[in-house]
Amino acid sequence: MAMYELFRSTLEITLPVFAMVFIGLGLKRARWIDPAFVATASQLVFKATLPTLIFLSIVRADLSAALDPSLLGFFAVATLGSVLFCWGWASLRVPYRERGVYIQGAFRGNCGIVGLALAAGMYGHFGLSTGSLLLGVVILTYNAFSVIALVTYQEGQRADWRSMLRHIATxxxxxxxxxxxxxxxxxxxxxxxxxxxxxxxxxxTLPLALICIGATLSFSEIRHSGRLALSASLMKMVTLPMLATGAAWLAGFEGPALGVMFLFFASPTAAAAFVMAKAMGANAGLTANIIALTTLMASLTITLGAFGLQLAGLI
Known part of the structure; x- marks a missing residue:
């Protein structure tokens, strides 16, 4: 895919998403929606519409095409490595009560929307099939590690493995x-x-989740948590994609397989991170700010990253 086409396709994905966030902000300013709506809609997405979307996506995936156990295994290990890297950084630089939100926002990508769409755009059927299979690994690892991070730093509760396993299992x-x-x-x-x-x-799922993000977005909150949100966003969009993609190349992946993994690693923070943070009583405002910043950065960082990898002959 030509760089112009890649940049245009990226904008076609990220700009509508970001526009929906600001629609949510506008609806809140107009007082058409309120915190009660956000709470109810977030629960509806988390417990019903998003699971339905995930179920249908996996059921319709071509499981016989582009099945590469080594790629799936590496992505799971790379996700674990990303979580541990973010956890270590957060332990040194992030206030205790915000660490769970920071960790989730810094590693959890929007692979099911941005990553999969770009993979299909760049590599056609191979990208769609491989991305669909990766999506199963993404959902399991992202949600499991998100629950662990959020529960560990949840105020007023003592995290233990029994509680974590219960959250994961349910x-x-x-x-x-x-x-x-x-x-x-x-x-x-x-x-x-x-x-x-x-x-x-x-x-x-998507419109409700993004409207809720916009309704929670606060420019005063961005100013208050700006450094944390920016730090998590740079970690998500620059640091982790470079480290994870570099590790994948060193492990022997190249061509379309490496390209698909890069697009997944480089995807902006998922809207599901906001839904989970809201459902678990974490700082949903900080999560919304991270999602907004990473979505805004995505068209630039993904395009430049893909261009660099193609220039080097790696994808």
Whole structure:
């Protein structure tokens, strides 16, 4: 894909997302939505519409194409390494009560929307198939590590492994993966009416999540938490993609496989991070600021990163 086309396709993905965030901000300023709406809508997304979207995405994925266990395994290990790197940095530089939000915001990418769309745009069927398979690993690892980070630094509670495992085992997003994989493996077709109804319901996910982000976004909060939000955003969009992609190249990955992993590593912070932070009583405002900043940065950092990798002949 030419650099101009890549840049344009990136903007076509990131700009509508960022526009939805500001629509949410405008609706809050106009007092058409209030904190009660945000709380209810966030729970609806987290417990129902987003799990439905995940289930349908995995069920429809081509599991027989581009299956590379080494790539899936490396991505899981790289995610763990990213979490540990962010955790170590947060332990040194971030206030205790904000560490869980910082860690999640710095490693959890929007792979299901931005990463998958760019992978399909750059590599066609291979990118879509490989990205769909990676998405299963992404959902399990991102949600598990997010729960661990948020529970560990949740105020008023003492984190323990039993509590963490309970949160992981009952996480609706993880349960959606667990249910979807056997259905996808057996090839059992969903009834037409059920698939259509599921599509209608799942289509609520992105607009609702982004409107809630916008409704929580506060410019005064950005000024207050600006350094933390900017630090997490730079970690997410610059530091971790460079380290993880470099590690993948050293591990022997190249070409489209390396390109797909780079796009996943370099995706902006996922809207699901806000939903989970809100649901678990963490600092949703800081999470929203990180999502907004990384989304704004994405078109520049992803385009420059892809250009550099192509210039070096690695993808």
């Amino acid at each position: 996480n609706p997003l993880i349960l959606a993966v667990v249910v979807a994989v056997p259905v996808a493996t057996t090839g059992w077709p969903l009834p037409g009416w059920l698939a259509t109804s599921g599509d209608y319901f799942a289509s609520l």
